[in-house]
Amino acid sequence: MKSLPFFLVAFALACQATLIAKPLNVLFIFADDHAYQAISAYGSNRNKTPNIDRLAKEGMIFHRAFVTNSICAPSRAVILTGKHSHLNGQLTNGMRFDGEQQTFPKLLQKNGYQTAMIGKWHLKSDPTGFDFWQVLQGQGPYYNPPMNTPDGVKKITGYTTDVITDVTLDWLKNGRDKDKPFFIMSQHKAPHRNWQPGPKHLNKYDGIDLPEPETLRDDYKNRLSPAATQAMTVKNHLSANDLKLRAPGNLTPEQKAKWNAAYDPKNKAFAEANLEGDELLKWKYQRYVKDYLRCIDSVDENVGRILDYLDKSGLAENTVVIYSSDQGWYLGEHGWYDKRWMYEESFRTPLLARWPGVTKPGSKNHDLVQNLDYAETILDLCGVKGPKDMQGESIVPLLKGKKPDDWRKSLYYHYYEFPGAHSVRRHYGVRTETHKLIHFYNLDGWELYDLEKDPNELNSVYGKPEYAALTKELKGELERLRKLYKVPEDTRPLGRQKKPRKTPKKK
Numbered sequence: 390m391k392s393l394p395f396f397l398v399a400f401a402l403a404c405q406a407t408l409i410a411k412p413l414n415v416l417f418i419f420a421d422d423h424a425y426q427a428i429s430a431y432g433s434n435r436n437k438t439p440n441i442d443r444l445a446k447e448g449m450i451f452h453r454a455f456v457t458n459s460i461c462a463p464s465r466a467v468i469l470t471g472k473h474s475h476l477n478g479q480l481t482n483g484m485r486f487d488g489e490q491q492t493f494p495k496l497l498q499k500n501g502y503q504t505a506m507i508g509k510w511h512l513k514s515d516p517t518g519f520d521f522w523q524v525l526q527g528q529g530p531y532y533n534p535p536m537n538t539p540d541g542v543k544k545i546t547g548y549t550t551d552v553i554t555d556v557t558l559d560w561l562k563n564g565r566d567k568d569k570p571f572f573i574m575s576q577h578k579a580p581h582r583n584w585q586p587g588p589k590h591l592n593k594y595d596g597i598d599l600p601e602p603e604t605l606r607d608d609y610k611n612r613l614s615p616a617a618t619q620a621m622t623v624k625n626h627l628s629a630n631d632l633k634l635r636a637p638g639n640l641t642p643e644q645k646a647k648w649n650a651a652y653d654p655k656n657k658a659f660a661e662a663n664l665e666g667d668e669l670l671k672w673k674y675q676r677y678v679k680d681y682l683r684c685i686d687s688v689d690e691n692v693g694r695i696l697d698y699l700d701k702s703g704l705a706e707n708t709v710v711i712y713s714s715d716q717g718w719y720l721g722e723h724g725w726y727d728k729r730w731m732y733e734e735s736f737r738t739p740l741l742a743r744w745p746g747v748t749k750p751g752s753k754n755h756d757l758v759q760n761l762d763y764a765e766t767i768l769d770l771c772g773v774k775g776p777k778d779m780q781g782e783s784i785v786p787l788l789k790g791k792k793p794d795d796w797r798k799s800l801y802y803h804y805y806e807f808p809g810a811h812s813v814r815r816h817y818g819v820r821t822e823t824h825k826l827i828h829f830y831n832l833d834g835w836e837l838y839d840l841e842k843d844p845n846e847l848n849s850v851y852g853k854p855e856y857a858a859l860t861k862e863l864k865g866e867l868e869r870l871r872k873l874y875k876v877p878e879d880t881r882p883l884g885r886q887k888k889p890r891k892t893p894k895k896k
């Protein structure tokens with residue numbers, strides 16, 4: 390057989406090299422408080438998310454993705470820095486993020502990437518490390534959001550979830566330097582409290598009852614006191630502002646008769662007039678979850694808009710798309726809304742990623758990953774080496790279907806915001822694939838859950854003789870993680886820590 394002329398071989402090799410060397414773009418779509426229970430790819434029995442599901446069908450879904458500190462601003466700081474809260478300084482929501490420190494977008498910029506941050510930032514200080522930024526002010530409203538930019542405030546009309554996508558698409562089409570690879574954070578406010586749906590979805594779920602979670606009527610027995618002393622129950626703590634309708638009580642018989650006469654079975658809003666006890670819980674649950682899911686409908690629709698644009702523009706094949714949330718959320722599980730706990734629904738977070746040509750479509754991953762890993766993962770995707778002081782692991786090998794032999798076998802968690810909103814006690818702990826040990830350290834109390842026998846975490850088995858050996862092992866693992874991650878002994882939020890006494894200067 391005649392061999393190919395040298396120049397043809399050289400040309401083919403050069404083309405291949407160009408293909409391999411073409412840097413990837415990364416599009417990070419992020420929601421605020423998106424429960425994995427509200428994504429159909431995770432098995433939701435309450436809603437459908439066809440566009441987010443596309444990422445699972447065409448990429449990988451992570452069933453054991455967790456956060457390090459289940460609360461908004463701290464999670465964002467962990468993602469940007471690849472460091473636990475005690476090292477990046479953002480222990481609680483009330484603090485101001487130190488934007489002078491190292492973040493992965495800054496490292497991407499140094500390595501030739503164009504970076505953009507659009508939508509919810511929520512870190513008080515201005516974004517750093519981005520060529521383009523346009524962000525909501527604090528939590529931002531659901532409608533007509535004023536947005537901060539380096540050139541001042543822009544006032545925009547529209548539904549915020551749509552607006553964030555509009556700005557993202559506009560930057561992709563017209564704003565960026567098309568000769569450079571890009572990294573974008575497109576971050577939604579939705580479905581954060583108080584769940585104001587977009588105009589298109591106001592009446593979705595009308596006239597139907599959504600399924601209730603098994604643990605909606607949790608009695609908080611067989612655990613320490615914190616699960617019972619929180620202030621985040623659907624029944625007692627959702628306000629008229631959350632529900633956009635007051636649930637009246639104590640009506641006179643005449644008033645009751647009037648309400649009953651006005652009751653329309655299609656519009657259950659009127660039924661609240663006579664509700665109390667479990668009936669009131671049912672009513673509040675439906676009202677709350679429906680608005681929450683209507684907000685998700687807009688998020689999902691907007692994920693679809695982005696994916697469609699990537700397809701049409703030809704960017705899809707060279708762009709990794711990641712979808713995640715700053716933490717998980719309670720959709721009535723344990724009787725709750727909100728987050729904060731190391732219990733599964735808030736400790737876990739959705740994570741889906743599509744990497745065309747590399748990640749096998751329809752892959753399901755069950756390895757322990759954490760938002761701590763996002764910085765090094767995105768750097769790795771972009772061909773940038775993660776600095777040694779970052780504390781996560783790149784999940785690129787997992788996306789390639791090659792789990793390293795020494796992949797982590799446990800996770801560290803730490804929540805600090807007490808006293809604070811919703812009165813969830815400070816705690817830290819360790820989770821393995823099968824068990825979870827939690828230390829409520831201000832109370833010096835422990836809980837232990839056997840996740841295989843008790844996936845809903847209703848019975849702490851801490852102190853039971855048959856778990857003594859395992860408890861000892863987990864306490865050892867917790868100590869190992871605290872040393873590995875350099876967790877200081879005094880873990881109270883800054884400002885409440887003992888300040889070192891200054892020795893008065895001698896005159």
Ligand SMILES: [Ca+2]
Nearest residue numbers: 421422461715
């Ligand atoms: Ca959040």
